[in-house]
Amino acid sequence: MLKISELNIVRGGFNLYLDKLGFNSGSMNIILGPNGGGKTTFLKSLAGILDHKGTVLVDDSNVGDKSFKDRAKIFGYMPQGISLSQVYVKDFLVLGRFPYTGVFSRYAKSDWEKVYTTAEDFNLTHYLMRDITTLSQGELQRVLLAKVFIQEPKVLLLDEPTASLDLGFKEIIKAQIYKYMEINKGRVVVLSTHEPNIFSERTDNMVMLKNGRVFMSGKYSEVYNSDNIKGLFDLTHAPYLS
Amino acid sequence: MNVIKNKFSSPYFVYSLLVSFLLLSSYIALFYGGPVSLDGSTVGNFIFWNIRLPKLIAAILIGASLSLSGYIFQTVLRNPLADPYILGISSGAALGVSVFLTIFTTLSTFGFELSAFLGAGVALILLILFYRMLMHNTVVMVLIGIGISFFFSSIITALMSYMEGDKIVYMNSWLIGNIAQPEYKELYMLLAVFAVVSSVILLMSNYLDVLQFGDDFARSSGVSSKFYSILFIILGSMLAASSVTVCGTMGFVGLVVPHVVRLIMKEKSSRMIPAVMLAGAGFLVFCSALAGMLSFRFDVPVGAITAFIGAPVLIYLIYKRYRGRAQ
Numbered sequence: 001m002l003k004i005s006e007l008n009i010v011r012g013g014f015n016l017y018l019d020k021l022g023f024n025s026g027s028m029n030i031i032l033g034p035n036g037g038g039k040t041t042f043l044k045s046l047a048g049i050l051d052h053k054g055t056v057l058v059d060d061s062n063v064g065d066k067s068f069k070d071r072a073k074i075f076g077y078m079p080q081g082i083s084l085s086q087v088y089v090k091d092f093l094v095l096g097r098f099p100y101t102g103v104f105s106r107y108a109k110s111d112w113e114k115v116y117t118t119a120e121d122f123n124l125t126h127y128l129m130r131d132i133t134t135l136s137q138g139e140l141q142r143v144l145l146a147k148v149f150i151q152e153p154k155v156l157l158l159d160e161p162t163a164s165l166d167l168g169f170k171e172i173i174k175a176q177i178y179k180y181m182e183i184n185k186g187r188v189v190v191l192s193t194h195e196p197n198i199f200s201e202r203t204d205n206m207v208m209l210k211n212g213r214v215f216m217s218g219k220y221s222e223v224y225n226s227d228n229i230k231g232l233f234d235l236t237h238a239p240y241l242s
Numbered sequence: 243m244n245v246i247k248n249k250f251s252s253p254y255f256v257y258s259l260l261v262s263f264l265l266l267s268s269y270i271a272l273f274y275g276g277p278v279s280l281d282g283s284t285v286g287n288f289i290f291w292n293i294r295l296p297k298l299i300a301a302i303l304i305g306a307s308l309s310l311s312g313y314i315f316q317t318v319l320r321n322p323l324a325d326p327y328i329l330g331i332s333s334g335a336a337l338g339v340s341v342f343l344t345i346f347t348t349l350s351t352f353g354f355e356l357s358a359f360l361g362a363g364v365a366l367i368l369l370i371l372f373y374r375m376l377m378h379n380t381v382v383m384v385l386i387g388i389g390i391s392f393f394f395s396s397i398i399t400a401l402m403s404y405m406e407g408d409k410i411v412y413m414n415s416w417l418i419g420n421i422a423q424p425e426y427k428e429l430y431m432l433l434a435v436f437a438v439v440s441s442v443i444l445l446m447s448n449y450l451d452v453l454q455f456g457d458d459f460a461r462s463s464g465v466s467s468k469f470y471s472i473l474f475i476i477l478g479s480m481l482a483a484s485s486v487t488v489c490g491t492m493g494f495v496g497l498v499v500p501h502v503v504r505l506i507m508k509e510k511s512s513r514m515i516p517a518v519m520l521a522g523a524g525f526l527v528f529c530s531a532l533a534g535m536l537s538f539r540f541d542v543p544v545g546a547i548t549a550f551i552g553a554p555v556l557i558y559l560i561y562k563r564y565r566g567r568a569q
Contacts, residue, residue: 047461048461049458070464079462087451098448104446104448
């Protein structure tokens with residue numbers, strides 16, 4: 001469903017080059033790799049945040065020709081962090097409907113209904129009138145994920161969605177992602193994380209990124225083993241890794 | 243949906259509060275705003291129609307324009323310090339005017355306004371060029387703007403040594419910001435720019451809501467941040483330039499008013515913008531009335547009053563926001 005070929009980005013001294021990568025419809029994919037390996041750059045380039053060379057095909061149509069609005073209907077990006085402004089959570093969440101608005105970008109009643117039902121689903125209803133800058137990290141991560149769901153993209157790009165959360169919030173985020181995939185069949189999830197074990201039940205494929213190149217990719221059960229991890233993270237001495 | 247709303251922060255309550263403030267200030271400005279009281283005589287009528295009323299209309303339009311401009315800059319550049327004054331747009335207009343005054347002998351012609359707009363345009367082009375060269379880094383923009391502003395001010399100071407007596411007095415009051423005796427043609431120009439630009443901004447306010455969360459968020463949410471940031475910066479600069487041609491480089495209106503409004507309401511842009519414009523108009527009318535009452539031997543420039551009130555308010559807001567956060 002999602003096909004990437006010769007994706008190339010140069011940022012300062014860093015170069016990300018991905019020769020060929022494919023993601024199947026309805027699959028859950030994990031991007032693993034050391035810090036600075038290119039995970040965020042990869043997700044940001046798909047989301048249209050970073051300009052890149054190469055082709056990205058979704059359902060055989062080239063994403064590079066599309067406007068920002070159309071691209072946001074295909075890719076939804078959940079960032080690691082965001083520079084916040086003082087607004088109510090509801091006014092933040094409705095921004096997920098922006099790609100679907102018309103000329104003057106007014107939100108329709110159906111857009112607000114989508115916000116309210118998703119908020120209910122996320123147990124965020126009582127946060128809707130809260131100032132977003134006053135949320136805790138765990139609450140903010142849920143709001144950021146809810147915004148991406150409200151955007152209803154075909155491909156969800158989640159950049160370390162469980163980073164720096166407690167165990168409870170990690171489980172909540174995981175459950176929401178699984179539920180979304182079950183209800184919306186055919187959506188692709190591409191998720192970068194340093195804790196792949198959290199998502200082990202549902203993960204189909206894994207891409208290992210190192211120094212801006214694919215170190216290893218394939219079925220999760222085949223690729224995720226101690227030999228590959230030692231290579232990926234340059235672990236010459238790791239006596240407790242099994 | 244059980245959402246409890248605080249009625250004191252509801253936008254309509256804030257609007258009505260600001261409208262009352264504007265009406266009250268306007269009343270004071272019209273009837274008590276100067277050493278001469280209005281008694282219905284011929285002189286009184288003349289003062290009312292030719293001095294007080296144009297002054298009031300100018301103060302309303304300039305206050306609304308400058309504060310909206312400041313709101314746009316602060317939102318798009320995500321910097322609480324951004325306003326047309328600090329970004330060098332106003333200094334550009336001032337440079338244009340001082341070049342004009344140095345070369346030509348007449349004070350009031352069409353060329354005066356044109357030179358202010360041209361000067362603001364030069365500052366704006368410099369700002370946008372640096373914005374593009376610096377990979378659209380919005381944080382650095384303010385620093386570049388401060389640099390441009392100081393550079394232009396140095397040229398203005400040098401040019402002023404070539405001017406004659408009355409022009410220096412005029413230039414001095416203009417650099418502080420003053421609404422002296424606006425002509426009706428200036429009011430039409432202010433009104434035209436304000437009406438067009440503020441309607442465009444209101445129509446596109448949902449883009450502002452997306453842009454305020456940064457370039458990455460905007461692009462992944464369907465907004466070309468490069469294009470729309472520059473568009474909003476141009477719109478904000480137009481508001482600033484039209485104001486500066488009439489009142490000079492007036493500080494603190496564009497900087498302080500949006501902060502005060504943000505303190506009393508946290509809404510999306512389409513609801514913030516009317517409040518910001520009302521508050522700006524009310525604030526400048528109030529300051530202009532106060533300046534009129536304080537004037538004794540010569541006119542106290544309104545810019546001195548906006549700074550006198552605005553600066554302590556700014557310090558208080560910063561104190562309130564960062565109190566207890568110090569490391």
